[in-house]
Amino acid sequence: MKLTGKAKTAGVMGYPVGHSLSPRLHGYWLDLYKVDGAYVPFEVKPENLGDCLRALPKLGIRGCNLTVPHKETALGFVDEIEDHARRIGAINTIVVGNDGRLTGRNTDGLGFLENILVNAENWQPSKGPAVIIGAGGAARALIVALLEAGVPEIRLVNRTRERAENLAQELSPHQIRVIDWKDRSDCLQDITLLVNSTTQGMKGQPPLDLDLGRLPETAVVNDIVYNPLITPLLSAAQQRGNEIVDGLGMLLFQAVPGFEAWFGVRPEVTEELRQRVLAGLV
Numbered sequence: 001m002k003l004t005g006k007a008k009t010a011g012v013m014g015y016p017v018g019h020s021l022s023p024r025l026h027g028y029w030l031d032l033y034k035v036d037g038a039y040v041p042f043e044v045k046p047e048n049l050g051d052c053l054r055a056l057p058k059l060g061i062r063g064c065n066l067t068v069p070h071k072e073t074a075l076g077f078v079d080e081i082e083d084h085a086r087r088i089g090a091i092n093t094i095v096v097g098n099d100g101r102l103t104g105r106n107t108d109g110l111g112f113l114e115n116i117l118v119n120a121e122n123w124q125p126s127k128g129p130a131v132i133i134g135a136g137g138a139a140r141a142l143i144v145a146l147l148e149a150g151v152p153e154i155r156l157v158n159r160t161r162e163r164a165e166n167l168a169q170e171l172s173p174h175q176i177r178v179i180d181w182k183d184r185s186d187c188l189q190d191i192t193l194l195v196n197s198t199t200q201g202m203k204g205q206p207p208l209d210l211d212l213g214r215l216p217e218t219a220v221v222n223d224i225v226y227n228p229l230i231t232p233l234l235s236a237a238q239q240r241g242n243e244i245v246d247g248l249g250m251l252l253f254q255a256v257p258g259f260e261a262w263f264g265v266r267p268e269v270t271e272e273l274r275q276r277v278l279a280g281l282v
Contacts, residue, residue, distance in 0.1 A: 002036045009060065010262040011040035013052060014067035018043070022065055024280040025255055029267040037263050046073065053077045057100035062262040065255075066092050071106075071137065078104040084148070087171070088141050093258045108138070109145030111254025112224065116193070118253075118269075119245045120220040125149040128192035133157050133184070133208065135164040138224055139197040143171055146193075153177060155191070157184045185211035188219070194237075196223045201231035208233050217241050224250055227281050248274060 012022045018041070026039035042064070044052045049070055054077065056064065066074050071090040075081060078094060079101040085091045091104035116123060130151050132139050135158035143154055154172075157179045158164035168176035179187045188194060194215060200208040202225045210233065215221075221237035226247035234244045252269045260266040 002030075002034055003038055004036055006036055008035065008037035008062055008263050009040065010037070010062050010064055010258070011042050012065040012067060013042045013044040013049070013070055015043055015045050015069060017041045017067065020067055021251065021277050021280050022067075022255065025252065025273070025277050026259060028273055028276045029259055029265075030263070033263075033265045033267065035263045035265060044070070046070070049073055050077045053094065053102060056094070056102065057096050061096065063093070063095040063102075063258065065258060066094065075104060078102040080104065082106070084109070084144065088144050090137055090140065092254070093261075095258070095261045105257065106141060107254040107257050108250070109141035109143075110257070111252070112142050112222075112250045113145040113149055114253040115247075115249030116220065116222060116245055119249060120243050122243075123192060123220045125151045128190065129153040129155055130193040130195065131155045131157060131179075131188060131191050133194075133196045133200075133210070134198035135160070135167045136197065140167065140171070142195060142197055142224075143167070143176065147172055147175060151175075151193075155179050155187050157181060157187065185214060188212065188216075189214040190216065191219055192216075194219055194221045196225070196231070196233050199225065201225050201233050203227045207231070212236055212240060212242075215240075215242065219243075220245060223247050226251060229278065248277065252277065 012020050023041050074091050080103045082105050085106035088106045091106050093105040093107050095103045154176045156164045156176050159181050164178045168178050199205050220243045222245040223231045223233050224247040225231050229246050238244050
């Protein structure tokens with residue numbers, strides 16, 4: 001690592017933050033591109049978030065990522081919010097301008113979309129409906145990205161129907177169709193993309209209970225979970241011949257815009273990077 005008194009600095013704020021793979025990810029790029037800089041984890045309690053964000057320009061820090069539980073709360077502490085992030089209602093990236101102003105961005109949905117486009121080359125957003133399982137914060141970012149990319153219809157499935165209905169009404173009631181949990185397997189029949197945005201299937205969590213019998217063989221299946229890399233959902237889809245996309249790429253691609261803004265280099269997502277980040281999973 002190259003580090004001098006002129007080093008450019010950024011980091012990630014979360015509580016807790018010890019689980020974050022972002023320092024390993026950005027650290028790899030800093031070394032690869034021989035950047036005079038550092039990317040640091042900051043464990044920030046929720047009640048201290050405002051003070052810490054306002055301190056960024058005073059400390060000469062170029063910006064930061066935000067992880068749980070700060071993505072929504074941080075909206076109230078930045079000077080400017082990009083339209084895409086405002087629509088999602090959360091930010092995961094902050095850039096400090098030359099004038100010290102804080103700009104909030106959300107790159108989660110863009111990272112998700114890029115992951116699909118790069119790893120499922122035959123999938124085209126406009127070709128048919130997508131099904132999203134879950135209606136939490138992650139689902140919001142995915143839905144906005146898919147709608148902006150031209151997906152004609154999104155079928156939103158959540159255990160609590162009211163939460164899904166509220167999300168659909170807020171984002172696009174004409175393009176989002178809420179599906180009852182009991183009908184989750186029946187709504188797959190003519191879709192081009194299936195995405196699990198919940199934690200079901202994550203290490204230590206039960207698998208997603210979903211029958212893929214009606215899923216077209218041409219549909220792409222994605223799970224935003226990346227520990228394990230191949231979740232039970234992806235394994236089942238792969239066995240029946242569907243193209244699958246794991247969740248690690250979303251983490252990698254969402255980091256690209258922030259790194260470029262803070263350190264002045266647009267990094268590439270490579271297989272070597274994937275393996276380096278995967279080695280950090282426990």
